[in-house]
Amino acid sequence: MAQTISPFIRSPFTDITGGLVSHQLLDRCAKQEMAFMDCLEAYGLDRGLKKCQALFEDFHECQTYCKQLKRFTAMRRERDRQIACGKLCNDNKYVSPRIDSY
Template sequence: MSLSPWLKSPFTDLTGAIVSHQWYGACADMEMKALDCLEAYGLDRGLKKCDPLIRDFTECALKIKQFKRMNAIRWERNRQYWAGERSKEDRWSKSPTHDSY
């Protein structure tokens, strides 16, 4: 994982904030905690010390576990349908009622 640019210049300092999650709401706090930790320990030592924060931020930004879980549910429902355990009407769950949240 590369967190530092290969070539550091004033241009990279100016444009580095463009690719940031601070504009969005969901992962802004996690990104800030990870970057504060990296700033405190430095890049080389921070990659080891701040690894849990970096992994949490990466999961929040990319949602890899969520997509894997969604695909596993989809494959299991298809397997149940192909095995005859689910009917065609019951293949996908019904949407929740409007007052269930």
């Protein structure tokens, strides 16, 4: 699990540059990071790492897209398997889903 970075001496300079190491400056993961940091603040660092594990996993997924990439590769592998078996052929090989199927 990632360790949080805390400045040794706190000053206005550290407050200004603190956003450089976080996702709070107009980033797509800002809400997940804020929820995780609020949870850490409520429980403290030691207990918070255990209690806030689900929030950390959500934040990590937002940063890295690990689960989304695994899901994409599994779907691509299944499509390639069906093409190799002959279930999908000709025009049906690369048909996109219907627009309203999501």
